[in-house]
Each structure stands twice: as structure tokens, then as C-alpha cells.
Amino acid sequence: MALLEISKLSKSYGGSFSLEDVSLSLEGGQIIGLLGPNGSGKTTLIKLINGLLTPTAGAVLIDGMEPGPETKAKVAYLPDRIALPDYMTTAELMNLYQDFFADFDRAKAETMADDLGIDRKQQLKNMSKGTKEKLQLILVMSRQASVYLLDEPIGGVDPATRDYILRTIISNYNESAVVIISTHLIADIESVLDDIVFLRDGRMVMHDTAENIRENLGKSVDELFREVFKC
């Protein structure tokens, strides 16, 4: 059985579909780029996988289980917004993660925080937007999870930090895990992707390996994206 099995998954709001009939079967040990324009259903799919939305139809199975407390212990989720309590300091947030996630590696989080110069005593609300995003990513990537769901992980940071974050993702994820990255910044992440999923208007229009795209179509993923989603 695949680590992440999505079958005929749909989500509609008042009759209009945000996600329609998506099926995917993902094994561990790969990084998947979930790509598509705004409103294509990327965030909806990620939220459905993590049980933050109730599907209209279809099912999600993580390691054979429907989304619930057991799967959340295995899923490291980076939302597309700052969701952590803003009155807490970096050190307190690390304590919080340590309390709730058995797979949280405190030493790894401390090292990454040092690398990015994040003050342990600073409250989240007093940090810049970029620093908040970095801290949130550090906490997520310090887990030894089976599934990483990263919704726009590099959207709000400078290019130098972007490189660090991508290196962090590649070097820190559990090698038997599946990493799903949703982003618009394809050129920046292209080099780390194994698989590509294109979404348009809630439907999956392509699922292939990055290598196939480059070899068979003779194009980079970024070029293909621009061609497929040309306005």
C-alpha cells in the first residue's frame, strides 16, 4: 500500500468544486511539487490530506488510515499562514512542538535556528514576516515525519534564505517520507522535485516525474508550467 493514497477526492462549496475527482498514489522517498495557478486547488488538497476540510466525495489514506489523530502524528504540516500562538517566544514554541510531537528533534531545531539567527527569547509577534515563516518551517522540518505538507514554504523569504530553506528541506526530511510542496516559485524548487502534479480549476491535469518532463518533452518544469497555464 502507498504511503499516501488519494482516491476520487472532491471538495465543493455550494455546488462549485474547489477540487474534483483527484486520485494520487504516492510512495515514500520522493519530493512532489504541487503546482498550479491561484485557485487551482493546491491548498484545498493539502488541507483535505490533513483533515482540516471534510471531503465532499472520495477518500484520503495515510499509511492506510483516514486523517485523524494517528495520521497527524505522522504528518508535518506547514500552512500557508502563520498559525502559531504569536505571544510565544521561539524557545516556548520549540517546547510546544516537543510536547505534542514525539518525532520532534529539538537539537535539529536549535541548529537551524542558530543558522538563521533566530533569537530564542523573541516573541513571534515581534518578528518580521520572513522570520516568522522561517521559524514555522524550522519547527515543521525538525520533525521526523512520514508525510510533509508544505504549503508555499518559500513565498515570503529572500532568495538567500530560499536557498537555505530548500537545502533544509532536502537534507532534513525523513528519507522514507513523502514531501509535498505547493508553490508558485517553480524555478526555485525545480531542482529538488522528483514528481510533478499540475492542478487546474480543481482538476489534476498532469502527474509525471520531473525527469520524464525534462527528457521526453525537452523542457524544464518551469517552461512547461508557463506553457500549460498560459493566460
Next chain:
Amino acid sequence: MLKKLMKYEMPAAGRKLLPLYGALLAAAVMLGIMLRSGDYLDGIPFMMVIFAMLYSCVATAVVVMTFVVIIQRFNQGLLGDGGYFNLALPVRMDTHLWNKTLTAGIWTLFAGFVGVLSALIVAGIAGGLDLSPLLEIFTNGFKFFIEVFVIFLEMLIVLFAAGCKLALQIYTAITIGHQAKHRKGLCSFGAYCGIVFFEGIIGTVALNTGIQHYFMEFLRNIREGFWQVSVAMITIFAITAAFCALYFLITEKQLNTRLNLQ
């Protein structure tokens, strides 16, 4: 997991409420001193009026803020941005709901305690506090002391249950309102009005059966005053707990089967 959740939930609510409770006790001390000085008897009681108003304002703020914090901690923590973190924790939905409800009950109890304490401070400093009934508790024998203690404990439990019920009414209303596509806040308010109306109907139907007469008759047949009060307290608690259970089940069901964090 409930213990871990409450470890973070209690201080989160306390950050907003404790300064207000402190302000209420400080206002009580100032009002007590002003009343004790007695200067206001000779002229226009400007200072006394100002401090009395200050005390009333802070007391009102305590009630309002306790209410607001209960709403905020649930709405933002589970159904707002905070939900993206909290609902991604490996915690069952009923544990989340227990956490919010118990914390709300504890803070309501604490607000009531601080309110009573502030009134005692005003009376104590102003010189109007008669401590002789309190002393009687200790001088009237061990049985009387235990009875007073048990009744006091029952009162605390009933107040705690009332706080939990208020919180669960609000949570039920918010989760129902959250199902609406637009104007979720307005829909939640409408749902809350509906819940209050529903309770009113239940109460009216119950009173129409004449059940209260049987209950009063039952109480009259109990000879000891202590047991009369205790039975009344237990009955109030049982009714409150039954409503709590109903609202808890509705809210949990809504969150488990219709959660849509947008």
C-alpha cells in the same frame, strides 16, 4: 493530551484575564479606602463617585472580557488561523473540546471568586464587614463546619458547571454559524439566540407539567436544611450537566463531520 493542551490554554486565557482581575481587586481597595475616609458625607462625594464608577466599570469589564476570551479562544484557536496549528496536532476533537470547555469553566469560576473577593475587600476596608457569621462556622461544632464547607463546595461546582454550559452554548452556536458561507458571525449570533430560545421552551414545558410543585414538596419532606440545600444544588447541577452533554455532543459532531477550515 488534555493535560498538555490545558497547560498551554490556561496561561493563554490568563494573559488577558489576570491583569483585569488584578485591576478589579485594586479598584476594590481604592473604593474601600474612599468609603472608610467618610469625607464624602460632608460635601459633594466626587471622589467616592469616581471610585465607585471605576470599580463598576472594571467589574463589568471582567464579565465582558471573560465572555470575549471564551469566544475568542474557541473561534480563533480552532476555527480561525490558530486552527491550522491546533487541528494539525495529534489530538482527538473531543479532547480539544474538553480543553476549551474546562478552561472556560475554570476562568468563569475564578471570575466569580474574584468578584466576591472584591466585594468583601470593599466591605472589609470600609468597615462594614461583619465577620461574626464566619466565626460561627468554626465555633458551632465540627458537623456545622462540614455542612457549610460542603455547601460552599457545591456552590463552586454549580458555578463551574454554569461556566461550562455557557461556553458550550457559545461553541455550539459558533460551529453552527461556521457552516454558513457568508456572515458567519451573524449566523452564530442567530444560532445562540436559537439555543437560548430552545432552553426557554424546555423550561416552560417542564414548568407546565407542574414538576416544580412535586420538587418543592420533596424538598419540604427533607427535614434537615443542609440536605434541602444539597438536593437543590445537585438538581441544578444535574440539569446543567445534561445541557452541557447535549451541547458537547452537537459541537463535537459538527467539528468531526463538517469541519471546513477556510
